[in-house]
Amino acid sequence: MDGHPGTTFRTQVEWIDTDAAGIYHNSTVARWVEAAEARLMAGPGLHDYFRSAPRVSYHADFEAPLFFGQEVTVHLEVTELGSSSMTFGFEVWGEEHGGRPRRRAARGSYVTVHVEQDHDHPDGARSSPWPAGTVAALQGQGRAQSPA
Template identity: 45%
Template sequence: MGRDQGSERGPGASIERVVEWADTDASGHHHNSAIVRWVEAAEAELVRQLGLQDYFPVAPRVQQILNFRGKLWFGQRVVATVWVDRVGTSSLTLGFEVISQPHGRSAGGLAADGTVTTVHVPGGAEGSAPWPEAMRNAFAGVLR
């Protein structure tokens, strides 16, 4: 889907997926790990849009907050969107939401939301360090 220019939240990146059989669990609705994978795919889209090929090897997650708001079912279409919530000296907090389309047992709507926080840890380093200026500027340029 690409850049989410029309959202009231401002710039971000979105990906569209269909809930596959492998995304469900024994209860018949989505497994919690599916949300994490879709959010990571949207994060990767944002990073590609910003031209930050070196982001993932130096940005481990330090916190993830995930609020489950609704069930998702096999065959249902979802859109996962991420945006930059905060850029710190060495940290980055992304906000996200997963919205579903109406399908079978579900009226659709907000399925999940939350935040993911990463820190910049340069290769070979034991701890965090300030973001390189180019990365910090790229993230700050799409801050909501």
């Protein structure tokens, strides 16, 4: 995934993220990935990105459990920037914990599409090209960012 805008986000499995046995809920991955996406977009100042970029596709493969208190590392990268869509790839890693080795817990991809308000469209919005400033900001990143 080198050469594309990306970021690394670190967190840990909180009790609210788990079932009664202390194993994480799969849905937590989406929240962590979105937190990484927010960090990626904040880096170049794309604070309005989320208002106009709904997800249209999401796929995840869950490979290993994560446990309460375990440190988690999320790697997120833009893998394709189309004229009106953006594809992201992600990996979620569970760090060494309680004698368990570091393992990839999940991986996947999702697609967002740039939309703008269109009161003449039946849904009130329509797909449109990414603004030039968004494209320039993302292309200017060009490599993964780590948290400060």
